[in-house]
Amino acid sequence: MSKHFKLKRGLDIRLKGAAEATLEVAPAPVTVALKPIDFPGLTPKLSVKADAQVKAGDALFFDKYNPEILFTSPVSGTVKAVNRGERRKILEVIVEADGKNEFVSFSQADPLKLSREKITEQLLTSGLWPFFKQRPYGTLAKPSDQPKNIFISGFDSSPLAPDYEFIFKNDISAIQTGINALSKLTDGKVYFGLPGKVSNSIFAGLKNAELNTFSGPHPAGNVGIQIHKVAPVNKGEVVWTISVQAVAFIGRLFETGKLDLSKTIALAGSEVKAPKYVKTIQGALVGSLVKGKTKQEGNERIISGTVLTGTKVEADDYLGFYDQQISVIPEGDHYEFMGWAEPGFGKYSASKAFFSSLFPKKEYVLDANMNGSERAYVVTGQYEKFLPMDILPVYLIKAILANDIDKMEQLGIYEVVEEDLALCEYACTSKIKVQEILRQGLDVMVKEVG
Structure with a gap:
């Protein structure tokens, strides 16, 4: 039912x-x-x-x-x-x-x-x-x-x-x-x-x-x-x-009776001239799919997969095994002086820190700029807003960092993989590599628990 x-x-x-x-x-x-x-x-x-x-x-x-x-x-x-x-x-x-x-x-x-x-x-x-x-x-x-x-x-x-x-x-x-x-x-x-x-x-x-x-x-x-x-x-x-x-x-x-691995992927992102669907084959060369189709070749971030969980690739790399899209966004290799202090009328923030939250746009052009480096990891209750699961993600990540297997089990590591906590990483004030840490914890559990 x-x-x-x-x-x-x-x-x-x-x-x-x-x-x-x-x-x-x-x-x-x-x-x-x-x-x-x-x-x-x-x-x-x-x-x-x-x-x-x-x-x-x-x-x-x-x-x-x-x-x-x-x-x-x-x-x-x-x-x-x-x-x-x-x-x-x-x-x-x-x-x-x-x-x-x-x-x-x-x-x-x-x-x-x-x-x-x-x-x-x-x-x-x-x-x-x-x-x-x-x-x-x-x-x-x-x-x-x-x-x-x-x-x-x-x-x-x-x-x-x-x-x-x-x-x-x-x-x-x-x-x-x-x-x-x-x-x-x-x-x-x-x-x-x-x-x-x-x-x-x-x-x-x-x-x-x-x-x-x-x-x-x-x-x-x-x-x-x-x-x-x-x-x-x-x-x-x-x-x-x-x-x-x-x-x-x-x-x-x-x-x-044949292995047919032809597939249709989405070629998307603000840096693509005409975002569309492309029929190709499993493991195709990325360059063959994006060459001549982006706005500013050489100053863009090409991602095999989604912008939250995908892998940064170059034109001579190959489409990921599980990936159903190629995302192309601005590289964001620039520095904004006092950018955090600006009102941010045209910027996007998951925490609604900018004035743009009062008059949100239908669509945003976001780049790959981290806007800062890793900072002190504090408990803010921020992650819970983005994870519709009955687990405590911050405490789970801390248990992984402490290599505490019992705590990892109690805090729900059996239920999650990287993509489930990708939004937590995106919104993280401390710039913590949540997905990377979670994979480390999962690898430990495979070895110790099986």
């Missing part, structure tokens, strides 16, 4: 440059890449060497501690390079596409007629398993686990977020097939979250999933918030999360 949840805490940051409902098909990428750094806790082991020939669906690397979890090539071609960092850490595996679109053949079948073991095997060998994340910890789901439930958020409430109703309007059949597969992976339920303000949603007719609606400001679209409201994670329990895009990938796999 579906339920509606109304959230009061949070914040909608209204940025200029949301993608218009127009679609551009990007040229076939010359190179694509898979980056192990996109997967927290992963220790990769190579399956190929440079100059190896691969098809779409061939393994490039695997998880050292869970070798059945494969990471496969999105295209056919040649392994151009394996880039490494300190201590020979694998940073990315680059594949040069040959344009032939050769695929590894997988089983074409109705998931409802398959066993859990058969579905799991196909997802593992195709390389789609890494799209499953587990709570707690926000790490790769383990195939051997039996999840209590599986959660999908059917909308994104973050700044400049893509419109899923537009992106997936032609993918409903594949999404339904994907949900059918998910329903065989758990003895619990598959939950699908929808925005309460949407009527006649394209997702309204989905079967084998419980549809719930959520209204209120960001982070209403975060799957972690939806889990907290619908069926919270308790100690010893595991739930899985997966994106709508990944569900479509799974559906295509079972419907066609």
Whole structure:
């Protein structure tokens, strides 16, 4: 039975440059890449060497501690390079596409007629398993686990977020097939979250999933918030999360027997000349998507993902594994003398510190300037305004800094990942790197508690 949840805490940051409902098909990428750094806790082991020939669906690397979890090539071609960092850490595996679109053949079948073991095997060998994340910890789901439930958020409430109703309007059949597969992976339920303000949603007719609606400001679209409201994670329990895009990938796999990782992303932000949607492929080169489409090349911040949780990238970097948008905003590499003392008629502040809060604009152009450095960390009650969960985020962060595992457990670390506290970091008066500290705490919990 579906339920509606109304959230009061949070914040909608209204940025200029949301993608218009127009679609551009990007040229076939010359190179694509898979980056192990996109997967927290992963220790990769190579399956190929440079100059190896691969098809779409061939393994490039695997998880050292869970070798059945494969990471496969999105295209056919040649392994151009394996880039490494300190201590020979694998940073990315680059594949040069040959344009032939050769695929590894997988089983074409109705998931409802398959066993859990058969579905799991196909997802593992195709390389789609890494799209499953587990709570707690926000790490790769383990195939051997039996999840209590599986959660999908059917909308994104973050700044400049893509419109899923537009992106997936032609993918409903594949999404339904994907949900059918998910329903065989758990003895619990598959939950699908929808925005309460949407009527006649394209997702309204989905079967084998419980549809719930959520209204209120960001982070209403975060799957972690939806889990907290619908069926919270308790100690010893595991739930899985997966994106709508990944569900479509799974559906295509079972419907066609091919690994089709084509996707539509939002190219958005105030520095984009004509914000729009772009059809590309998983792991595409960022430069191929943004070149010539921004206002001031060289003085902008390109972000793979959202402005709150995404990663700063350059034109020669690659689209993040889980990212559904590229955001481009001003770099903000300037200094404002006595900027804090100005009335700020045209500025935006989450704390309503400027006069602009009296006459708010519909949209703002915000840059990446931090407007100061890290300061003393004090308890202000500020974070709680932006987190619609029954936890105390400041005390949780302090428990992580103190490496107090018992306190971390008591204060709700099993329920959150970085994106859930992203607004807290944005609004933080002390400029604390909340998301980075939370990931450190989650890594400690993985090692100590498992």
